[in-house]
Amino acid sequence: MMKRFSRFLAGTAVIACLAPALVGCGDDGADSGPRTLRYSWWGNAERADLMKQAIALFESKNSDIKVTPSFQEYEAYWQKMATETAGGNAPDVLQMDFSYLREYADRGVLYDLKKQTGDNLVLGDLLPGFQGAGEVDGALYGVPVGGNTWSMYYNPALFTRAGVPAPAVGWTWQDYRDAMEKVTRATGSYGGGNYTGIIYNLEVQLRQRGGQLFTADGKLGFTKEQLTAFWTEGQELIKAKVVLPVDKAVQIKPRSGFVDDLIASELGWDNFLVRYAAETKTPLKLAPVPTDNPGQLGQYLKPAMLLSASSRTKHPEAAARLISFLINDPEVGRIFGGNRGLPATNAQRAAAQLQGPLAEVAAYEKGIADQLTKAPPAPPKGAGTVETAFIRISEELHYGRISVAQAVDRFFAEAEETLS
Template identity: 30%
Template sequence: MGHQISRRTLFRTASGMAAAAAIGGSLSACAGGTGAGTTSDKLTMTWWGSDDRHNAYKKALGTFQKSNSKIKIEERYSGYDGYFDKFNTQVAGGSAPDLLQMDTALVAQYARKGVIAPLDEYVGKSLDLTGFSKTLLAAGTVDGKLYGVPSGIGVNVLTANISGIKKLGLDEPDREWTWADLKAFAVKVNKASGGKMFGVDDGGGGTLQAFEVFAREKGQPFFSTDGTKLGFTSDTLQEWWEYWAEMRKDKASPGAAITSAAHNDLTKNGVVIGKTLLTFDSGVYGAGGAITDATLDFLPTPQGQWSGAREGNFVNGGVLLSATKASKHIADSVKIMSFFAQDKTAIKDMQLLRGIPPTEKARSIVSPDLSDTDKKSMDVADYISKRVGKATDALPAPAAPPKGADQIWDLLFQSNLAIAFGKKTIKAQLGQFFDQAQSILSQ
C-alpha cells in the first residue's frame, strides 16, 4: 500500500472541487449556511477510502469505544466519488455527520462557509497535537484558525523505477539533487536505452507539485495568501516552460502525445507503460498500492541550483478530521481526533492508510510492520519533513487553495500541452494563461 499524497492527485477528478463549488447554493436554505446538524444521541462519523481504510477505521473506533463507552458512534463510509455531494445535501437538510474525513484541498471553502468548526479552544486540552509541526498543521488552518487535524504528512516526490534504472546500468539519483541533475540523468536514460525510453515524464504543466516547488524555490507561492491572485511571476513560469521544452527537445522527456494520454489516467503514465523511469505522479504508488510491477523508490523534488535558491519542498496534511459546526457532539469528536493522533493502537491500525503518520512517534510505531516499499515511502517523507523543518529560508506551507484552483491547475496543464504540441509559443501562452487565471480567481 503506497501513500504519498500530492495536491495534484487530490484533483485527479474534479468531483470534490465541483461539489465544494456548489456549497453556497446547497446551503442557501439553511440559516447561517451551516445546516442543523445531528440531534441523535449517536455521534455520526463519515469517511471515504478503500476497504482496507474502512476496516482500519472500524477496528480503531472499536478500541476507542471500549474506554469511552458513553460515546456511541455511527459509522458511515464510501468511496470518494460523490462523497462531498452527499455531504452538501446532508448539511443543507440538517443531517450532516458530526465528524468527517475532510479533503485538505476543500477545507478552506467549508470553513469559510461556516460548515465546519474551529478547534483551537480544544488544542492542548482534550486535543493532543504533541509532535505535530506548525507546517503540517497549516494544512488544516484557515484564516488563522484550525479546522482540521491532519492524518499524515504528504510530500512532493518523484517515483523512480529502480529496477529499470539498474537494468540500464545507471545509478539512482542522489536525494540532494537539482533541476540540472534531473536533466542530466534523464538524458542519460534516453541514450542508455538507445532512444527507447525517456528519463522523466513531462512536468511542464500536468504536474502541479513540481512547478509549485520550483516557484517556491524562487520565493513565490502558487497563490497569494488571500487567494485572490497568483503568487508567481510570468518570468518564473516562462523559465519553467522553457526548461521542459528543452527536456522534450533533448529526449529527456516524452512528447505531447504521451503526456496527453496520461492526464487523469494512471494506467497510461510513463513509468507504468515502461516509457519513463521517473514520474512526478505519486498516484503510481498511491493508496491502492503500486500499479506497476517495477521495483520503486522515491526522491524529493529537485532543488534550485541558482544563487539564492530557497527550500521549495513542503509538507501537506494527507487528509483531515473535521467537526461540523452545528454538531451537538463537537467535544466528543475532538476526543476521537486526539485518539487517532496519539493512541498507539489506533496508529498501528491505520498504518499508512491515511498518509505517512504525522509525527515521529507515530512513524516509529508503524515502521516494523511495513513492506519494503512502504518503508522507502515513509523514509523519504521523513527525510523531506526534517529537511523542511530545518530550513530557515522556506516559505510558509501553502494555504488551503482558493475557489477555482482546480480550473487554474488544469489550465496550467493545457497550456503546457499547447506548447508541447506546437500550437502556441511560450510567450503567447504566458499572456493567455495569466489573463485566464486572474479571471477565474476574480469570479
C-alpha cells in the first residue's frame, strides 16, 4: 500500500513539474515576469535610432514585454535570416519584404497572424488597399507597415511649353504616346522613358484588362502574344524617337532621365518622387497611369515592407501586440514619418507630419484612393530573378541586338525555368 502511494506521489510530482510547460505552449499567460521578444529588421543607423525610440515607447506601455532589437543592411539581413530560419532560430518578430513573403510562408517559417486578430492585433485602421495584403493561401503571414503605388511622373513646365494638358484620370495609352511625341517635338527633351523596359508597366496594363503578372500557383499570368504586343509598342516608340535612347539611359544610371530635363515623364513607384526631385531643378508632379479601360487604373498599394511573426515564437500574443503597436500607434507614426514608406494606417499617416515630396505623394494617393484596387497575391519565389531577366532582355531588344520574337522566346524560357 505504501509503495503504491509513493508511486502516486511521484507521478503527481512529475505532472506538477510538467504542467507549467504544458500551459505555456502557445500561451503567453504562463510566463512569469516580462516576456522577451527578439525583433529583427533591415535598415541603416538612422532607422535604428528611430526604431529604438519606438521600442522604448512600446515597452513603456507594455511593461510585461521586453524587446531585444537587431538590424542589418538589406543584403546582410536576408543572409542572416536565411541562416536563422534554416536553423529554427528565427526572431519572434521580423521585417518582411513582399517579394519574400510567399517563399517564407511556404517554408513554414511564418506564423498565421489571423489567430491573433482582435485584441492583440488590430487591423481595422489599415488603408483599404492594404487590407489582406499579407495573406497567402488564406492565412495572414505579414501586416503592411507602409507602401506605395505605381504612377506617372511628369514635368509640368515641359508639358506647358509643348501645349500639352496635365495628365489626368481618363488618359489612354495612346493619349500618353501622343503627348510624348508633342513634348519631344516642341521642347527638345524626350517625351519619356521607354516604359516597355519595366515589368511593372506590363503588370499595370494586364491588371487594367483583368489580368495579372503571376497566377495564384506561381506561374506567369500572361501569354507570349501579350508580351509580343507590349514589346512591339516599345519598338514603335523607339522608331518614333520620342523616348530616351537606351544608350543614354544606361550611361546616366543610377540617375533617372529627369537629370538635366532629358525626359518629361516617367512611370514608377510614387515614393521615387523624393529621389527624382533631387535630380532636377524643375518641380515634378504625379498623375494616375494611363488606361484603355475606363475606371480600371490597375494601380494598387504595394507594401513597402511588412511585419511577420515566427511560427516558432513562444509568445505569439506578445508578438502580435508588438506588430499592432508598430503599425497603429500615432506616436510611432510621428517618430518614423516616411522612413518606412508612407504609413499603412490612417492614424499614423495623420500623425506622420510629412513634408516636401512625401507630403505630395500622400496627397496624390488620397486623391486616387477610391480607384486603387486590392494588391495581387504575394509573388512566387524567383519573381525577383524574373524581373531582372525582363530588364536585361528588354535592354538587348532596345539596343536592336535581338528581335521582338527572340526577346519573347528568351524571356519565357528563362522565366518558366526560374519559376519551376
